[in-house]
Amino acid sequence: MTNLPRRKGVGLLFFRLVNARYKDRQYSYLKLLESRRQGDKVRQKQLVNLSVANQLPADRIKPLFEDLSGSIGLYKEISELLPPSCRHLKTSYLLALENSFKISQHTRNNDLGEIIQADRRIKHTLRDRNALFELILEKVREYGIPKELIGWVEDLDIGNHKNNLLACFLLDSSGFPLKYMQLSREKGEEVKGLQDLKIKNMAPEFFLAPACERLYNAFRLTGHKEKEKGCVFKEIYFVRQLTGRTGKTELGMERLLIYGPESAMRDENISKALLAVTALKDHLAYVINRIGKTTGEYSMPPEDLVCTYFLSLFFKRIFDEIMIRHNIQQCHAPTPHREECKQ
Numbered sequence: 355m356t357n358l359p360r361r362k363g364v365g366l367l368f369f370r371l372v373n374a375r376y377k378d379r380q381y382s383y384l385k386l387l388e389s390r391r392q393g394d395k396v397r398q399k400q401l402v403n404l405s406v407a408n409q410l411p412a413d414r415i416k417p418l419f420e421d422l423s424g425s426i427g428l429y430k431e432i433s434e435l436l437p438p439s440c441r442h443l444k445t446s447y448l449l450a451l452e453n454s455f456k457i458s459q460h461t462r463n464n465d466l467g468e469i470i471q472a473d474r475r476i477k478h479t480l481r482d483r484n485a486l487f488e489l490i491l492e493k494v495r496e497y498g499i500p501k502e503l504i505g506w507v508e509d510l511d512i513g514n515h516k517n518n519l520l521a522c523f524l525l526d527s528s529g530f531p532l533k534y535m536q537l538s539r540e541k542g543e544e545v546k547g548l549q550d551l552k553i554k555n556m557a558p559e560f561f562l563a564p565a566c567e568r569l570y571n572a573f574r575l576t577g578h579k580e581k582e583k584g585c586v587f588k589e590i591y592f593v594r595q596l597t598g599r600t601g602k603t604e605l606g607m608e609r610l611l612i613y614g615p616e617s618a619m620r621d622e623n624i625s626k627a628l629l630a631v632t633a634l635k636d637h638l639a640y641v642i643n644r645i646g647k648t649t650g651e652y653s654m655p656p657e658d659l660v661c662t663y664f665l666s667l668f669f670k671r672i673f674d675e676i677m678i679r680h681n682i683q684q685c686h687a688p689t690p691h692r693e694e695c696k697q
Contacts (some may be wrong), residue, residue, distance in 0.1 A: 365390030365399075365472075367444065371419045373412070375595070382415045384422070386451065388469075401461045402451060410682075418680045425672055428493060435486045437636055439657035444474045445645070446666035453640045454673035455682075458552035466648045474654075480569050487533045487553050490668060498674060500526035504627040505551050506634060507537070507569055510659070520544070520568075521660045523667075524558060527623070529630040530671050532556075534664040536657055544572040545579060559623065560614025561632055565589055573613040587613035590624075594632055637670050638663050 365388040372383040386402040410418065433443055445466070452460040461469075494500055503526055511518040537547040551558060563569045573587040592608045612619060636639040641663060647655070654662065 361391050367401075367447070369419055369422050369426065371416065373589070376502065380412060382410070382412045384415060384419055386422075386448075399465065401448060401465060402500035403459060404455055404457065405462045410680075414680065418676070418682075421679065425669070425676070426483060428672070429669075431489060432486065434579060435489055437475070437483050437486065437661075440475045440486070440661040441666065442470065442654065442658060442662045443665060444469050444473055446641075446662050447669050449644055450666045450673055452635075452644070453637055454670050454677060460644070466644070470645070470649065470654075482500070491532055491553055492658045493672075494526065494530045494532065497530070500530065500532060500556070501558055502527035502626060503558045504630065505548065505561040506559060506631050507548075507563035507637065508635075508638070509564055509566065509569075510638070510663075519656045519659065521552050521663070523664065524553060525627075525630050525634065527630060528671075529628040531634070531635045531664055531667045534660055536660050541667075544568075548572065548576050549579075558614070558620040560612055560627070562627055563611045563613075565609040565611050569611055571625045577613065583615055584617075585614055586616050586619075587611055588619075592628060595630075608659060608675055633670075634667055637667050641666050657688070 356383050367386060367388055370385050370387055372385065374381045374383065384404045385400050386404070388399050388401055389396055390399070391397075429447055436443060448461050448466065449675065450467070451457070491500070503524060506523045506525060508521050508523065510521055520537040522535045522537055523531050525531055533551065533553045535547055535551055548561065561573070563573070569588075577587060588611070590612055592610050594606055594608075612624070637686045645662075688689050
C-alpha cells in the first residue's frame, strides 16, 4: 500500500472492525472513519456505519473488513494519478459506499459538506488523464477482460450552470466505467468526441443516449463520416422499474437513441447495455441528490462533476463486487424491456 504525502485539511480514510460483548453474546461492528490532524492532535471521526455488514457473523465480517480495507489501497493508488479536475475523490468514494450498501444512516450532511470543501482546495498537478484510465482498466481486468464495450452519452442537468453538461462514458457490459469525456458544445466537436471515446484501441460497439435533437444530429453526422462501418441509428423505448430507498417501486419509460453497426445490435448485447446504463443513471441520480442536499446547489465546476460521477460509479461497482463475493443481499434492477421505434 502506497504512503501518500499528507495534504493540509485532508483526512485519511480507514475501516475499523470493533468487537464487543453484551450479555454473553459477541458482536462485531464495521465502520469507516476519517483520521485528521487538528493542531498537534489527531482526531478520528466516524463517517459511515455499515449496518448491513454488522448483521454478519464474526467469521464472515473479518474477510469483508479485509476486502474493504483493500479498496482503501485502491483509493490511494487512484489519488496519485488524478488530474486537476478530479478533486472530489473522497466524496466519490463515500457516496459509492453509501449507495452500494444501502446505508440507512449515511454520512452526515455537515461532514460531507466539510469533505467537499476540503477536496475543493486540493491541487493536483498531473495533466495526463490516460494514466488514470489505464489504472482503472488494469483494476477492472481483475474481474474479467472487459468486452462488449458501450458508450453512454448523458445530458446532465447541473443546476446553477447556464448550459447542461454533455458527458460521455465508456462502459463494459457489466457496468464498469473505463473512461469519460466531457463533450464540447461547439458544432461538429461532438462527433470528434464520440470518435475519440476509446481506451487501448478498444472502442464501444455502439452508443446509447437520451433521444433529443442535438444527439440525433450528432449521431447522424457521425454516421455520415463513418459510412464504411455501415452504422445505423434507431430509437428504442426503454421501460424499467425504479426502486427507491424506501422500497417503493414504479415504472418509468424513456426514449433512447442507439447508434452503431447493425451487426452489434443483438438483443442480448442491448439488454446488457441497458442494465449497465440503468445502474449508471440510478447512481448518478443518487450522487446528484446527495451533493444537492449537502451544498444547496451543484456548486462543483462541470469538469469536477463529471469526474466525480465517473469515480463514484467505479467504486460503486467495486463495492457491488465485494458484496457479491461475500453474499450480502442487495437489490438488483430487473431486466429492462425495450421496443424499437420504426422509422
